[in-house]
Amino acid sequence: MSAGPAEIGAYLEDPATGRAILDADVSFRMNKLSAPTPELAWKGPGCIAPGAKVPAPRGHTGNRLLHSAAIGIPEPGLWEIAVDVHRSGSDTAFAFPVAVEPAASQLARYWPLLAMVPVGIALYALRNFLFRRSRVVG
Secondary structure, eight states: OBSEEEEEEEEOBOTTTOOBOOSOEEEEEEEEOSOOOSSOSOOOTTBOOTTOEEEOOBTTTSOTTEEEEEEEEOSOEEEEEEEEEEETTEEEEEEEEEEEBOOOOHHHHHHHHHHHHHHHHHHHHHHHHHHHHHHHHO
């Protein structure tokens, strides 16, 4: 996981029946466990403040069994993702640590698209070379 926009999801299952739990209210919280970085690595839409609750409705990603939310992680470091579940008057929470890497640069994110042009030109030149060579030989 890297700093910037991220999608977090949780699948809730009833341990007795093995069926998905569909009637729970789920939310995520993120708390920074490591020291703050000098500057924010990413600040954009959906960027959350540490400790802020983000509701996770079902079907956000198209999967109707998954409770998910789009969030923005503002900086790299060690974070804790807490999942708060409220169902039938009872509250449950669990948390786990996640290492967040620095945000990728725009060039690193889009290099495969940029590399397609020189690769296409090289393949076209190779095709022409082989075609001319086969005409000379044959």
